[in-house]
Amino acid sequence: MMPLTESAATRSPHGIHRVAVLSLHTSPLEQPGAGDAGGMNVYVAHLCRQLRELGMAVDVFTRVPASQPARSVTATPGVAQPHVIVHHLPAGPDSATKDDLYRFVPEISQQIRDFYRGRPTPDAIHSHYWISGLAGLEVRRDLGAPLIHTMHTLARVKMRDDPSAREPAVRVRAEDRLAAEADVLTANTSTECAELHELYHAPSGRVAVVPPGVDRTVFTPHGPSRWLPSHERWKVHAGRHSAPQPPLRIVFAGRLQPLKGPQLLLEALSVAARMAPQERFEVALIGHPSGAHTLRMDRLLPGPTGPVRAELIPPVPATELAAWFRGADLVAVPSFSESFGLVAAEAQACGTPVLANRVGGLKHVVDDGATGQLLTGQSAVQWARWLVEVARDRSRLQLWGKQAALHAHRFDWAASARELARLYRVPKLEPCTA
Structure with a gap:
């Protein structure tokens, strides 16, 4: 050697x-x-x-x-x-x-x-x-x-x-x-x-x-934001004369494996679209497949038409990830198990609220009802109900985001x-x- x-x-x-x-x-x-x-x-x-x-x-x-x-x-x-x-x-x-x-x-x-x-x-x-x-x-x-x-x-x-x-x-x-x-x-x-x-x-x-x-020199509410490019099909979906509400913008960041739950999020979005066909959702899934049990994301992503748009984004450096968080209305952490939940902490530091499962460290990282919402049971239907609720009440997300940025100072x-x-x-x- x-x-x-x-x-x-x-x-x-x-x-x-x-x-x-x-x-x-x-x-x-x-x-x-x-x-x-x-x-x-x-x-x-x-x-x-x-x-x-x-x-x-x-x-x-x-x-x-x-x-x-x-x-x-x-x-x-x-x-x-x-x-x-x-x-x-x-x-x-x-x-x-x-x-x-x-x-x-x-x-x-x-x-x-x-x-x-x-x-x-x-x-x-x-x-x-x-x-x-x-x-x-x-x-x-x-x-x-x-x-x-x-x-x-x-x-x-x-x-x-x-x-x-x-x-x-x-x-x-x-x-x-x-x-x-x-x-x-x-x-x-x-x-x-x-x-x-x-x-x-x-x-x-x-x-x-x-x-x-949390690296608060990078994960901060102040800085550039990034989101998916505009999509002409929303105009068709909204109808000729209506002024549609912007789609609810969601980020998932992590390894694309069953334990991290991207499949739960996509199933929940499909259910949410049936519950509230007038609402629209966009999700950026940032990460790569990982582990012995990888997900076939090509089979899970919604089709090119309909009220849900999802795109796969390769892993990005921390500065770009922070920009994606700032561009989102909500960061989803649908993990089945998390010893801490670093993504949730970094998202809150960017002033973005978190919707997460009530497991492991997420119970400590997210201030339930103040900086986001914790859900019990890993249920796609329950996730869908909350996605529809916050899509209809954007003011709640704005309040949670302000509180999230303050909450993140503890990390x-x-x-x-x-x-x-x-x-x-x-x-x-x-x-x-x-």
């Missing part, structure tokens, strides 16, 4: 100078919404930058296929030391899926050990998702650093919330082990904290709530990083309550 670039040592006022971050199945440099990249990529990227702002040198380890060379990329070029450096570790074939990667954990763990041979070891190891957690358990003793682990999603919760979800037994066993053996577990919300205790029997006092943040990456710095230094925690 080619030599990897060493991060600069530095002095940190928090007593933590170097952190090893393990994000093996997906790199923080990847575009969210494509492949296996999603909210976790945003989480890792922003927290690493904020840890650097606190004076820590951060080495991020991610896996690439064995056909690619080992390489290191400085994720914070042009800034003063210390840096965030992403190290790409080759292991496994190109065809390996996310669920295959646990087979290569011993090989990847050895490469991490080799990296630190002759270098200063990290003061803390922070692993993300169960595959990285297994590697963290392997290298923790050799590096002499505590292991802080963030699950991001939980297999038992996904299978509980979505009866069609199937998770490999090896993942459940790995999460059980991490719940028992990690020095610290971080949860996005008090709900996830309770799930770690109840479903995984995580020891009391070893779980801390660290809410994710702060810098505060998240400060709490993590405390956890890296002091693994003994007070029990959390739901």
